[in-house]
Amino acid sequence: MHRKPALMQKMNKEMRAKLSPQSRLILTGRNADDSFGFVNPPIVRGSTVVYPDYDDFMARKARFTYGTMGNPTLEALETAFNDIENGSGVVVVPSGLLACTLPLLACLSAGDHLLVTDSVYRPTREFCQKTLSRYGIEVSYYDPLIGENISTLLRKNTRAIMCEAPGSQTFEMQDIPAIVKAAHAHGAVVLMDNTWATPLYFDAHAHGVDYSIQAGTKYPAGHSDVLIGSVSARTPEQFKLLRETWESLGLIVAPEDAFLTLRGMRTMALRLKHQFAAGLEIAQWLERRPEVSCVLHPALVTNPGYELWKRDFTGASSLFSIVLKPAPQKALAAMLNDMTFFGMGASWGGFESLALPFEAGAYRTATSWKPDGPTIRLHIGLEDVEDLKKDLDKGFERLRKTA
Ligand SMILES: Cc1ncc(COP(=O)(O)O)c(C=O)c1O
The missing domain is CATH 3.40.640.10 (Type I PLP-dependent aspartate aminotransferase-like (Major domain))
Known part of the structure; x- marks a missing residue:
């Protein structure tokens, strides 16, 4: 046939x-x-x-x-x-x-x-x-x-x-x-x-x-x-x-x-659509947290890159970083250990959420990068957004208690 x-x-x-x-x-x-x-x-x-x-x-x-x-x-x-x-x-x-x-x-x-x-x-x-x-x-x-x-x-x-x-x-x-x-x-x-x-x-x-x-x-x-x-x-x-x-x-x-x-x-467009919205919602929520000094997400209106993002891009994925207010290393470790949904891993774009401490200042040569406090890169996966907020909320509680 x-x-x-x-x-x-x-x-x-x-x-x-x-x-x-x-x-x-x-x-x-x-x-x-x-x-x-x-x-x-x-x-x-x-x-x-x-x-x-x-x-x-x-x-x-x-x-x-x-x-x-x-x-x-x-x-x-x-x-x-x-x-x-x-x-x-x-x-x-x-x-x-x-x-x-x-x-x-x-x-x-x-x-x-x-x-x-x-x-x-x-x-x-x-x-x-x-x-x-x-x-x-x-x-x-x-x-x-x-x-x-x-x-x-x-x-x-x-x-x-x-x-x-x-x-x-x-x-x-x-x-x-x-x-x-x-x-x-x-x-x-x-x-x-x-x-x-x-x-x-x-x-x-x-x-x-x-x-x-x-x-x-x-x-x-x-x-x-x-x-x-x-x-x-x-x-x-x-x-x-x-x-x-x-x-x-x-x-x-x-x-x-x-x-x-x-x-x-086959499902990339749908996953991205969800992750764009979920990532932005969590980024906005994080902006209001007292433990966070700033959120590095180009689709936030407060971000210096927002105008370029709006002009040239039609969406955002769910990878962004946060800078915490100054906190000792042990407090950061307490926050990131014991998360339920956020794994500590480097690759991203999968269905699972990740939270990774990073140091970007050490290897730069043309610019200097000196954040106020510890930095964490987040990847928002396909879990329920409220569950992710609760997980982060508990993490912040451990951070505060250990600081
Ligand atoms: C922006 C960017 N480009 C390239 C890569 C490399 O991809 P792979 O892990 O498949 O080698 C990564 C991996 O994390 C990345 O974040």
Whole structure:
């Protein structure tokens, strides 16, 4: 029996773009014809691809040519990321960190200069410092709030600018369009770690970003059981370079991880919608707590980044930080030990809430970060908001009693 092609396969790029991202994520990356009629694509494992005859082999005439070059499960996931990124092509890699490092490897060469936001995810910074510098690439850091003044830092050999908005611990917003304008006028490319907002809440390519980076480990996979990343390129030339670099490094993702991520993405829009509202409600509640000195959440009207967030973003995820009023370490420990819902862990974007103490001041070089008191990064999961407030309330009680 010949089935009709799935709706998404019949649509061209313009028609797809008219669908809401939520509906796109339901239709994308599946075609009953390729899946024996089942709704989801199968998990295809494989290294060798066998060819029907000599001529086909010599011409590598096959949809998939070798295990490291892709497989149907991975292709389904690439399609899904592509359908929300709206760029020229996506590569999927085995971690979010690789999604940050791969496009840097793709677009930089020995002798080039790279500008990196001082608020960047720390392992990305370490890769720039320890690895890129060994390959003859100069790296310097800039104030995340620099905006159009980034042009004063551009050197003759500046090839790329790395952004992250907001910074994933300290939550400074960046003026991405201003940075893009200065970079493009100079012939440099802009990379952005867009894991916090995801393409659903910040359309990176529409704002001129050349390489849009996702730690798919977070909201796309969404269940704290997969490490994965994606990079989307704005232009076909940028995608060619990215894909060539991906192929040359052999960065294939396990098909089970690709499958689980695609499964997570079906509900990503709904999870994010809930987490945006829940995160903001808890952030507003925390602003009124006497133990809290300030809440670092760009969607709060009191936040210095609010105007940029409102101008460029269409939502917020549920990751933000709080600065406590000065308190001894033992009081912080008493607060964070014994939480019911808030686990103490580093990754985020899953269904569970997290509370993580952090120190962002120690490794900055372009700016100084000196909070009034201890800092905690919170991730709001899918639990009942009132239960989370009660959990935090009890934590504050332990903090006060131990201080
Ligand atoms: C902003 C940001 N980018 C990238 C990553 C890296 O993702 P992964 O843990 O999948 O390597 C993280 C992880 O915490 C992150 O917070």
